[in-house]
Amino acid sequence: MRRELSLPFETRGHRGLISVRVVPNDDPWASGHQLVVPDLDAEAFRGFPICTAGLRYHGQGIEAIMGWIQVITRGDDVTIDLVPNLSPVDPFYTYGYLPTFFDAPANPDHPDGTWRASTFLVVVPDVIRSHVVEPLAAFSWGYNLHAGRPDLLDVTPLPARDWSGHQPLLQATHPTWTFA
Template identity: 35%
Template sequence: MILPFTHDGEPGSVTVDLEQVDDPLTIGKHPATRGFPCCTSAVTYPGRGYRAMFGWVQFVRSTDNSSGGADFDMDPFILFEDAPSPYAFFGYRPTLFDAPSRAERRPMAWLAHSFLAHTPLDREQRYVMPLTGFSWGFDVDAAGDITVRPAAALTAADWDEHLPYLGTTHPAWEFDKWRAGAQP
């Protein structure tokens, strides 16, 4: 899947690749995680330097989370889960990489909302402006079989549903509504 976006008047895109992992060792996972999905989302953008600094905000709704799958939670990169940032990944044309798994294969539904966003450096308050987004996930049935949910484009309404939660969990940040093609 390829998702277009516009930033600073220039077109960019996100290429989303989902796969069901046959050899977990090749991605740094334990062999028992065979069959779980792996998502790699690469950014293509002609801007250079700080203009190409983006971040990935990812939410997960899972039937094994604290709400039993009723609500989305932040999905921070485990090494930085205590950092006060909404970004799971941030950098120069950053790649989102995620390979969720569970030690036990119990029935569950797992859905991610992944959004590419920009934080301008010239603002007094930390600010997140969404650019594009997609959903993806997997389901585990009673037999332990895993079905990968295909990637699907998200809309402004999907991002806006997360705004109250973002405001509560990251009060030092300001979150913009998603306006396709908007400039900071």
């Protein structure tokens, strides 16, 4: 099973590298799930994936401001994954200086099926003046659920054409943004 991946990217005249790691959650208490699920049944959450993607980048300062956009597919349902306490107007899962991507989905109560994330490192070319987003690199990860128990999927690089496949949904969900 492939649980780690390195993806090169280039933006603003500098090279970078994404280091992705997906591991099963062996200790839902240690990963902080009780902060979002106060009556946590740790055993039900055990084994779901924890995904972390860090960046190394040769640019500095404002040049290193980037973001992550994540698209979730479950069966025929495709959604943009947004953090609940951030602005729903913006398409970003996270945005900032060398942003680390982190997600630890755990849905033991969902019906059997595949939960797959397409996770894109993106930039706004002029950082804050426009609402234009360009993809830099992407990867896929997730799990298959059977009777409440997850089986992790391999983490794999995504080709550039995957971004264009999500553009209609991104544009419909975030009409004030342009997805180049």
